[in-house]
Amino acid sequence: MVKHEIPNTPAHNTPPPLIEVSGTHHEMGRQIGEAAREQVQHSIANARVLIDAAYSSLELTWKGAQIQSRKYLPFAEERYPQYVDEMRGIAEGANVDFTDVVVLNAMEAVTTDALHLTRCTSMAVNEERTADGHVLAAHNEDWIPEDENDVFVISAKPDKEPPFLAMTYGGLLPNVGFNAYGIAQLIDSVYPSDSRIGIPRLVVARAVLSSHRISGAIGRTLVQQRAAGYNHILVHESGEIYSIEVSARKFEILYAHDGHMVHTNHYLDPQMKQMEKAPEELLSSRVRYFRASRLLQQTEKHTIKSLQAIQQDHVNIPNSICNHNIAGLDPLDREKTINALVIDLTMREMHIAWGNPCENAYHTYHLNA
Secondary structure, eight states, rough: OOOOOOOOOOOOOOOEEEEEEESSSHHHHHHHHHHHHHHHHHHHEEEEHHHHTTHHHHOOOOHHHHHHHHHHHHHHHHHHHHHHHHHHHHHHHTOHHHHHHHHHHHHHHHHTTTOOOOOEEEEEEEEGBBSOOOOOEEEEEEOOOGGGEEEEEEEEEEEEEEEEEEEEEEEEEOOOETTTTTTEEEEEOOOOOTTTTSHHHHHHHHHHTTTHHHHHHHHHOOOOSSOOOEEEEEEEEESEEEEEEEEESSSSEEOTTTTEEEEEEESOOOHHHTTTTTTGHHHHHHHHHHHHHHHHHHHHBBBBBHHHHTOOOOOOTTSSSOOOOOOOGGGGOOEEEEEEEEEEETTTEEEESSSSSSSSOOEEOOOOO
16 A cells, blocks of 8 residues: 655644634624734735735735725625624724725635635534434634634624634634534535625625524525525534535535535535536545545444544545645645534534644533523
C-alpha cells in the first residue's frame, strides 16, 4: 500500500476561544468584535490578500468588492435587520469598517462563487444509528489555511431568540451550530447557476439558528430574495434529519429515511443537479461524499469517536475528508480543514478540534441555556 505524506501543519495545543455574548443583536455583535478584535481584523486582511491574489481570475479589487457587497445590504436589511445589526456591532467592537465586515459575509456572492475553496463535509446520525441513542451531527470546515487562527466558538443568549452555541471565524456571522430548541445546522457550499443580488447566504444561515421548530428552520433556508443557497443539513433532537439543497430560486428537501445523512459540496437531487455551475470542478466533492457515505454505513451503531474517525480520513489526500491541500499554487485552490466538530444534540454539547482533526485534540463546549 502506498503511504501518502501528510503536509506538516502547526498543531493547536489549546481549545478554540469561547466568547459568551448576550443582549440585543447589536450588543452581541459588539461583544464579539471586542473579544475577537484580532481575529476579525486578521480575517479582513486575509480576505484582501486573497482578492488581490485572485485578480487575474476575478478582475476584482477590494474597493470593487466593497461596492458589490453594498448591493446586497438592502435585501438583508429588509428581511433580517437584526443580523445586519450584528455585523454593525462586530465592526464597531473590532474597530473596522462596517463595509469590510459586509464583504466577508457576502464573499461568495461578490466573487460569483469563483472561490471554490469551501470543501466541507457534513454528516448526521439519529438515535437509531448510535450506540447510546443520542442524535449526532458532524462537520469538517475547510477554508484557507491563513484563517485557521481566527476560529472561535460563540455561546449566545439573544434577548428575543433562542440561546445557541456555534462555531465561526473572523468577522463571519455564526451559522454552524445548534440552539436550545434542539435544532442543529451544518452548511456546505454549493454552486448554483442562478445566483443573484439578494440576501447573502451567511445571513440566511444565521437566521436558521433562531428557529423554534424544524419547519421554521427549513423555511428560513428558503427565504424569498435569497442571493443563492447552501446545502443545509438540519437535525432535530427527535432524530429528524433533513438536507435542504438550495439555489437562488429552487430547492429540494432530502430526508434521512435510514437514520443517517451525508452531504458535501455538490447537489444530489436530480432537479438541483441541473442548477449546478461547473460540476466537473466538483469531482473531489463527489469522492468525499461517497467515501463518507461508505464509512458511515460500515458502522451499525455510531459514537462520537466513530464520527471523529471519519473526520480524520485521508483517502484522496490532499483533497480528503481531512483536507490538507495547503500547497496549491492557485490562490483559488488552497484550503485545509481549519476545524472539525461533532455535535451531541441530545446532550447539547459540541466537540471541536481546532485545525486538522488528525493532528489536534477535540475540546468540549456545552450550551448553558
